Amino acid sequence: MSRSWSDIYKTEWAFKKLDDVLPDAIAELPRKDVVRDFYGGADSTLRRDLLCLVPMEVRPLGFNFKSLDRSFKRSSIEVLFEFRKLVKKYQYDTAVRLIHQTMEEIHELQDRTTSR
Secondary structure, three states: OOOOHHHHHHHOOOOOOOHHHOOOOOOOHHHHHHHHHHHHHOOOHHHHHHHHOOOOOOOOOOOOOOOOOOEHHHHHHHHHHHHHHHHHHOOOOHHHHHHHHHHHHHHHHHHHHHHH
């Protein structure tokens, strides 16, 4: 029995960081790989997420994707990964409100961990 991507985000990935699902050695992925690995092949879902994130006047920490880019840097993949988890937990309106706070918390935790 195969599991839906919604189920994977809600349960299996809900408490994971990007580093848990994407090897550290990967610094960038082509769009088609992001769609396959993080969206179950649903390019329309990625486009919907990007429509929420790209036009933001102040973008979430780490999100440096531009509309014409053909690939995603690791930091942008992390924002998409966290945004998708928020969407699955709360729906789009709340996810848009919470993504800045979520990414700030992740970066603060990373800074504390690396400064030790």
